[in-house]
Amino acid sequence: MSKRSEKTIVDIAAELNLSVSTVSRALHDNPNISARTKDKVKKMARKLGYRPNALAAGLRNNKSKTIGLIIPRISMFFPATITTIMQNKLQEHGYNLIICQSNDSYEQEVALVNTLYSARVDGLAVSTTLYTSDFSHFDIFKEQHIPLVFFDRVPLEKNAKVIKGDDFLGGFTATEHLILKGCKDIVHISGPLSCSLYIERVAGHKKALQQYKLPFKKTRMFYQELTRDNALKACKQIFAQKPYPDGIFAANDTTALTILEYCRGINVRVPEDLKIIGYSNDPRSEISTPSITSIDQSPEMMGERVAAALIELLKAPAAPQKQSPEIIPIRLIERASSEGKNVVKAAAKKPAKK
Structure with a gap:
């Protein structure tokens, strides 16, 4: 069965006899485009099955609006709670969360770090595996000044933002x-x-x-x-x-x-x-x-602080330096x-x- 070809704004423009720039502006709710034209363009986009290319848009403005998250296992209560809080908080700031689990495999963690870097995530939060002792696979994020936050399971010595329990x-x-x-x-x-x-x-x-x-x-x-x-x-x-x-x-x-x-x-x-x-x-x-x-x-507090730290770093990336860990209280x-x-x-x- 042949793969269905992706419809683009060029196809929408051809169907409606409009310019590509008009279609683009209509899809982005540009105030200079009439409500009638916007409605026509959006209806045709739905009819043709048009999907906006977020990756292409990200390449143009150098922002993917996505954050990577690597946790040991999503099935565990503590990381699952943190993940939920993080996703909700990041969405409030217009970011989506790509959730990955290492299954406590160092090799899988390395592969996921490389995959998320290639996916051009704007930031990365990580709770490492039980056996991670070499953290050099994270260096590419630091070298490229991409926000990186370690939480819960963290390196003992690493020039990065660390948020951990007491x-x-x-x-x-x-x-x-x-x-x-x-x-x-x-x-x-x-x-x-x-x-x-x-x-x-x-x-x-x-x-x-x-x-x-x-x-x-x-x-x-x-x-x-x-x-x-x-x-x-x-x-x-x-x-x-x-x-x-x-x-x-x-x-x-x-x-x-x-x-x-x-x-x-x-x-x-x-x-x-x-x-x-x-x-x-x-x-x-x-x-x-x-x-x-x-x-x-306090997983809710940790999730909030990890999300907040990422947003802060996205606004003003800090220069790599030794930082004191942020400690989340226990009770x-x-x-x-x-x-x-x-x-x-x-x-x-x-x-x-x-």
Whole structure:
């Protein structure tokens, strides 16, 4: 079957016996064109199936009016919420969002960066893969002064705009909460330490143990992709022999919910025998039984700030330089999985990283 040829403004002009420039102005609602002519042109455009060529227009004015977004997975609550907020905010400023997911593949991330650059996006926002350690594929955006914003999963050292959660404080707060509830033997299930998020959350976890004079035990640490299958594998190790831990800090809510389900199957009561805290405040954590205590990462605020940063850079691109990261606050959402009176007095001072 032959491909249907694209109709152009030349075809519309020929059908109506008008000049190409008149058709172009009518399609763009030029005030010098009469309402009657505009109506005729638009009706003929619909009849012929005319589609404006945004790419060609972008080449003419050097603006595509599109922003590229690369996230690990659109199916996860946190990046999905950020994506929705970003799209809404950018559309208010006349920009469309091209959404890409790396599926936590470094090779796919590199390919997507090159594709979006070739597509002439006006800016790029990225939450990197778990395993990205070489960020040189982003240099082309910096070299061409195209706005680039890293968020959530970010490079530890990069001269770019960075917007991230307070993961150190999040790790500290989660562990401190379990300690205040009386937990003395705490397991932490972390993501891989190739990712900035988990480096900082583990550092916060260690700081809380140190501040409350509890030992850090390597045998109570797990570093893995935070999937349901990996959570089940960790549970089999954790509960293979007694004594069982009295608290678990899971670095995402999928893992926390999986632990809760596993405990139900081996008659470990939550929160009486084991207290659990997750991370991200996924809506599922609120409707489980018992509901899951979690760390909220303010995804709406992060989405708004990433969109705002892109708009600011589009108006006045900043020269590449070392910038302090913008920190989005976290907050503890206490629910039934860690229920109980505080039996330890809270620390008086906010923790410092060093």
